[in-house]
Amino acid sequence: MTATLAAPAHPQVASIGPNWFASVMGTSIVATAAVTLPVQVPGLRLLAQVVWVLAGVLLLAVSTATVLHWRHHPGAARGHASNPVMAHFYGAPPMALLAFGVATHLVGADLIGSSAALGVFAVLWVAGTGYGLVTAVGVPYLVFTRHDVPEDAAFGGWLMPVVPPMVSAATGALLVPELPAGQLRTTLFTLCWSMFGLSLLASLVVITLVWGRLARHKVGAAAMVPTLWIVLGPLGQSITAANNLGTQAHLAVPSPYAAAFQALGLVYGLPVWGFALLWAGIATAVTVRTARAHLPFTLTWWSFTFPVGTVVTGTSGLAAHTGETFLQVAAVALFAVLLGAWAVVAVRTARGVLDGSLL
Known part of the structure; x- marks a missing residue:
């Protein structure tokens, strides 16, 4: 597994x-976490704008590099799909589209205008949602029918293909008020909750497998340790989705269902937030233990960013709905951790690209 993620050896x-x-x-x-914090400080909006621009540059650069790579290596996409580790990371492109789309809606509107930002968001949401549903079905299909999967193979990356529908649910909630009142709003709202359930139940299955693998086979290769943080992704994103959809429920469904959906944001979110903190504690302990020996830098280090970011947005949502000071403080503290992790990983990635160690 380590060789596949750090420096692919498969031809x-x-x-x-x-x-x-x-x-x-x-x-x-x-960028999204910065503007949705319950407490805003001077300069935070500017930081979000700068990071949003960088995210756009990265999306264009990685997309272009991928297309060029496929042109020069026609078997690359098939090779990734047939690789029992790399195949799971096909969940990353749809989540990238969705994550950048909502950041454009919340942050990019400052720079390109609200209409243009909404248009970009809508297009990327449709594309990311369609792509994500394909990975949610397609990658497990490959695992069940084609991949040779060892007994100790379960790792956090198995969540990657099934989490995109949850990201669609969380971000799609922000499209609900942009649609005309009526059936279209209700349909989108219903689809978002359905994708919430699709991703949540599949994620619970995978998290159970990861826990079992850790108990029976222990931590394993150091390069795989950062993927433990991916477990926070479906947890934090589901809290965000439940609160975002609950906020928009009154626009899509009648009473008493609207109130029930709104309450679900807290009834579901608070217990899951507790488990997310438990897992964060376990992941931190394992990461520190591994780093003391040796934690090689690979692209798996990006697992320290997006999953933590979803916990930040989830915590911000809970803080907004409860008004609890401790949740506001927790959201700001978690954002500080996210910002620090992102800065370290971004610098290490840039260095790896420049010196060729990641290419």
């Missing part, structure tokens, strides 16, 4: 793979 697996889109995910979530 069919090109060095520019779908895992590169994690950089777009991790950068976009910083």
Whole structure:
């Protein structure tokens, strides 16, 4: 597994793979998390704008590099899909589209105008949602029918193909008020909740497998340790989705269902937030233990960014709905951790690109 993620040795697996889109995910979530914090400070909006621009540059650069790679290596995409580790990272491109789309809506509107930002958001949401539903079905199909999967193979990356529908649910909620009142709003609202359930149940299955693998086979290769943080992705994103959709429920469904959906944001979100903190504690302990020995830098380090970012947005949503000071403080503290992690990983990635160690 380590060789596949750090420096692919399989002749069919090109060095520019779908895992590169994690950089777009991790950068976009910083911008979104910054503007949705319950406490705003001077300069935070400007920071979000700068990071949003960088996320756009990364999306264009990685997309272009991927297309060029496929042209020069016609078997690259097939090689990635047939690789039992890399295939799971096909969940990264749709999440990159969705993450950058919502960041454009929330931050990019300051620079390109609200109408243009909404148009970009809508197009990327449709594209990312369609792509994400394909990965949610297609990658498990490959695992069940074609991949040779060892007993100790389960790792956090298995969540990547099934989480995109949850990102669609969380971000699609922001499109609900942009649609005309009536059936279209209700349909989008219903689809978002359905994708919420699709992703949540699949994620619970995978998280259970990851926990079991850790208990029976222990941590494993150091390069895989950062992927433990991916477990925070569906947890934090589901909290965000439940609160975002609950906020818009009154626009899509009648009473008493609107109130029930709004309450679900807290009834579901608070217990899951507790488990997210538990997992963050475990992941932190394992990461520190591994780093003391040796934690090699690979693209899996981007797992320290987007998943943590979803917990930030989830915590901000809970803080907004409860008004609890401790949740506001927690959201700001988690954002500080996210910002620090993103800065470290971004610098290490840029250095790896420049010296050729990641290519």
